[in-house]
Amino acid sequence: MDRRQFIAGAAVGAVAAASVSKAALATLPEPVIQTSADTAPPLMPSTGRPYNPVVTLNGWTAPWRMNNGVKEFHLVAEPVEREIAPGMVARLWGYNGQSPGPTIEVVEGDRVRLFVTNRLPESTSIHWHGQRLPNGMDGVVGLNQRAIPVGKTYVYEFIARRPGTFMYHPHADEMVQMAMGMMGFWVTHPRTRHPLINEVQRDFCFLLNAYDIDPGSLVPKINTMLDFNLWTFNSRAFPGIDSMNVRLGDRVRIRVGNLTMTNHPIHLHGHEFEVTGTDGGPTPPGSRWPEVTTDIAVGQMRQVEFIADEEGDWAFHCHKSHHTMNPMGHDVPTMIGIDHRGLVGRIQQLEPEYMMMGERGMADMKDMPMMLPEQTLAMMAGFGPHGPIGMGGMFTTFKVRRDQKPGDYSDPGWYTQPPGTQAFEWQGELPEPARFSAERLNTGEVPGLRRSALEMQVRKPGSGSHSH
Incomplete structure (x- = not known):
């Protein structure tokens, strides 16, 4: 993590709360800038009330300073470069060198002061999504405050009144600013043991964004409404997303916020979980039931909890199939079942690098040695211990190991299944029921098949008839 000191004694452009004393505004806390896309270890609190910190997937927690009992943070809204995955960097807008910005962690009852410096090319603000706070701190431009002008710094101050999982994002030209990646996570930990909040050994968080x-470009198209081509966890697409690594038997919490333009059914393999919290707070025990998939709508937060009691490498992903793919052509026609024999050779006489794709489905693309344009990703990428994984986008792995040490978040590598616990090829006789042949309409696959016996009979209506 590199640290960057802004100009000493920089003047505060405007103050969002009259309650902030002049002494507090004499100097700004140093903004800490992070440019690495790696998952940072948990930031253990060195000042203020103790808590069990979260781990932000491919992100980090913002440090703070204590000033007369107030926890002070400094966020810098600025253009950033974010590596979506190896081979592709995007020019986004974010906070403190990254998109999303750093996670803010506080404790219930903390008085929090946030300095927000605007280094974007236009005015901005920050809305503290889900927080209970004074109306003038809510961050909606024109309604609660004036916009933060370019080059100016505003101050937000409020008490973290309730524990939970929250977000922060602009409420100023948000169609542009959120499409450019301006968002961040906020976690308020309980001050004391809470009857609805369990103690956990691993606590992960990330945002869904799109x-x-x-291909070949650097900047998102901000006017896109639904037809996105990069679906990400914390602005990272698989295989650029880190795995979540835990110890066998750990109680695990995963907090997910959705700031995309559509819902996402998030699915975990190998375990059942309960939804234990939303952006409204912890859920009562009577409202919880076991799930393996929970749908997270736009603007919602969900936190799920479970015991990691099955060892192995388990998939964790959005269950919308196109959301586990990287850039792809949405207008490509479906070629499944079309016989291309003899056609490819003739096309290659005109275009030597031409390859036919899609006549057997798209799975072949995961291991094709295709040349890609600069600044884009393969549609399906990433390799596991048994070959290409064939996924991209909102996909990662949840790795459970009995020998993972408490507090160790490092990647343990690939799991080796015990003998006799992996699917294998059947080597014996494989009788084929007669109906299988009858269902095949391709005479090239089933010689001698009489197609006329299986074809549908269509009767056209007579002249002048409107019957169907």
């Missing part, structure tokens, strides 16, 4: 970036 971009539309043409």
